[in-house]
Amino acid sequence: MTSILLITLKGIFRDRVFQGIMVMALLFLFIPTIGSLSMRQVTELSITLSLSLISFILLLLAVFLGGTSLWKDIEKRYTFSVLGLPLSRTSYILGRFMGNALFLCLTALFLGVITLLVILWAKGLYPPSRPVRWDNMMIAVLFDTLKYLLLVSVAFFFSSVSTSFFLPIFGTISVYLVGNASQEVYDYLHSGSQAVKVLPGMVVKAASLLYYLIPNLAAFDYKLQAVYGLDIAGRGMALTVLYWVIYTTIMLALTAVIYERREMK
Amino acid sequence: MKPFAFTLILILAYLAVIIPFADYQRTRPVVEKMGYVPTPQVLKFVSADHKGVTAAALILKSMMYFGAIVEPQFNTLKVPPDYQSMYGTLAAAVKLDPYNMDAYYFAQSFLVWDVHEVKAANAMLEYGMKYRKWDFMLPLFAGFNSAYFLKDYSKAAQYYKRAGELSGAELFVNLAGRYLWQSGRTEQAIAYLTMMEKGAGNEAVRRSFRIRLQAFREVRRLEEARDRFRAAEGRAPKSLEELIRWGALTPIPRDPYGGRFYLEPDGQVATTSKFTHALGAARKP
Numbered sequence: 001m002t003s004i005l006l007i008t009l010k011g012i013f014r015d016r017v018f019q020g021i022m023v024m025a026l027l028f029l030f031i032p033t034i035g036s037l038s039m040r041q042v043t044e045l046s047i048t049l050s051l052s053l054i055s056f057i058l059l060l061l062a063v064f065l066g067g068t069s070l071w072k073d074i075e076k077r078y079t080f081s082v083l084g085l086p087l088s089r090t091s092y093i094l095g096r097f098m099g100n101a102l103f104l105c106l107t108a109l110f111l112g113v114i115t116l117l118v119i120l121w122a123k124g125l126y127p128p129s130r131p132v133r134w135d136n137m138m139i140a141v142l143f144d145t146l147k148y149l150l151l152v153s154v155a156f157f158f159s160s161v162s163t164s165f166f167l168p169i170f171g172t173i174s175v176y177l178v179g180n181a182s183q184e185v186y187d188y189l190h191s192g193s194q195a196v197k198v199l200p201g202m203v204v205k206a207a208s209l210l211y212y213l214i215p216n217l218a219a220f221d222y223k224l225q226a227v228y229g230l231d232i233a234g235r236g237m238a239l240t241v242l243y244w245v246i247y248t249t250i251m252l253a254l255t256a257v258i259y260e261r262r263e264m265k
Numbered sequence: 266m267k268p269f270a271f272t273l274i275l276i277l278a279y280l281a282v283i284i285p286f287a288d289y290q291r292t293r294p295v296v297e298k299m300g301y302v303p304t305p306q307v308l309k310f311v312s313a314d315h316k317g318v319t320a321a322a323l324i325l326k327s328m329m330y331f332g333a334i335v336e337p338q339f340n341t342l343k344v345p346p347d348y349q350s351m352y353g354t355l356a357a358a359v360k361l362d363p364y365n366m367d368a369y370y371f372a373q374s375f376l377v378w379d380v381h382e383v384k385a386a387n388a389m390l391e392y393g394m395k396y397r398k399w400d401f402m403l404p405l406f407a408g409f410n411s412a413y414f415l416k417d418y419s420k421a422a423q424y425y426k427r428a429g430e431l432s433g434a435e436l437f438v439n440l441a442g443r444y445l446w447q448s449g450r451t452e453q454a455i456a457y458l459t460m461m462e463k464g465a466g467n468e469a470v471r472r473s474f475r476i477r478l479q480a481f482r483e484v485r486r487l488e489e490a491r492d493r494f495r496a497a498e499g500r501a502p503k504s505l506e507e508l509i510r511w512g513a514l515t516p517i518p519r520d521p522y523g524g525r526f527y528l529e530p531d532g533q534v535a536t537t538s539k540f541t542h543a544l545g546a547a548r549k550p
Contacts, residue, residue, distance in 0.1 A: 055315065
């Protein structure tokens with residue numbers, strides 16, 4: 001498993017993905033300038049932009065690395081030679097996942113450090129009205145990373161049931177969009193508003209069921225708390241981490257089970 | 266065809282197009298429409314976890330639209346800005362990021378005087394106060410709106426009290442009490458505009474405050490002249506012209522909005538522009 005992990009990590013670096021990230025990271029240089037377009041919250045806007053840029057880069061990595069990792073092996077006929085070795089398919093899946101996960105974490109760390117520097121710079125340009133909460137910013141980046149690791153596990157799950165890259169990529173993007181909105185929809189359906197009451201009961205039930213099935217990605221979003229220095233509830237964070245552990249494990253277990261039974265020709 | 270000739274033709278064709286194209290793009294008319302902004306629900310869905318950036322983009326969009334119209338000719342607006350769309354865009358922005366101060370600040374800067382939507386402005390400020398619990402600016406704006414426009418002094422006092430508690434500044438506490446009753450509306454407006462002008466980071470917005478401040482300083486000069494006339498002559502002046510003939514006003518006051526000052530029958534100083542660009546430009550002789 002460790003060897004698969006290392007091969008995966010090396011493969012990603014060999015594909016020059018990290019160079020691509022460095023080029024995208026150049027965008028961070030423009031953030032203080034864009035931030036200064038704000039009238040009253042230059043630092044706040046710079047934090048918003050930085051955290052969103054990190055989140056966007058990690059999303060691209062999760063979707064494209066996670067969604068193509070298993071598919072590419074089959075396409076290159078690499079899977080067959082690997083699985084000919086004394087190695088279980090589960091270890092292969094886990095190795096691949098860990099490799100992708102480690103790369104995502106390294107990227108998040110790299111971009112997180114750049115963000116801290118950018119915010120220090122922006123803060124010097126225009127002092128914010130409220131002190132910058134560095135701890136909240138680190139929490140925001142950490143939870144974004146967890147969120148995209150979960151998304152990688154979803155991409156792996158889709159890869160296990162599909163033979164092309166369409167389902168993993170577009171399926172993962174859909175889960176990302178729906179997962180970010182599911183909490184909002186659930187809250188709305190249970191708000192007791194008049195518009196909800198005319199909906200058929202089935203629709204409300206189906207939507208609630210989906211809410212429990214689809215990963216709740218909005219829970220991992222601590223950007224507002226980081227930008228405006230709001231307090232973060234420890235209980236909420238702990239529950240979210242637990243949720244993440246269980247959900248990711250379930251996704252990987254399902255992927256492994258399906259992959260074990262899959263016929264490889 | 267030889268590859269070299271083909272490349273050359275492509276380069277020439279590109280040059281032939283890019284020059285008129287760039288020329289047109291440079292001189293194209295200012296986009297005078299705010300364009301369509303989807304409902305906040307749709308925006309929330311498509312912006313996923315980038316709601317803060319989407320909100321900031323919407324605010325910047327309306328600020329740039331305003332800047333493009335106001336900056337080139339800030340005294341006479343040929344096109345009245347589409348304030349309703351600007352308000353709609355900002356209202357959508359605070360649904361996405363209820364903490365964004367730029368949206369409240371910018372909405373307050375045009376909603377009350379130019380659109381006369383004081384109640385909408387205060388509703389938006391109330392919404393913001395639920396989130397920005399630490400910010401004294403929002404209750405301060407709402408207090409000014411209540412006192413100056415709605416003349417609801419008890420509500421204004423509540424807002425000023427809150428602003429005072431949050432900022433710890435004596436000034437607002439005073440505003441909540443004595444100041445509000447004693448000072449005239451013009452003084453209130455000047456105090457408020459001076460503060461707003463200082464805080465505006467955006468040049469177009471700051472300029473719009475500066476013009477309004479200039480207008481109110483002229484009003485104060487007129488009021489002072491009127492009071493001197495009353496004290497000296499024992500009666501109120503019948504018209505502005507009478508005041509000017511009396512010699513209390515040099516130089517003759519000028520409305521930066523292009524309107525004309527006049528005295529209401531009750532002695533209040535007013536202007537045909539009503540302190541807005543659109544009216545000032547329309548009624549300019």
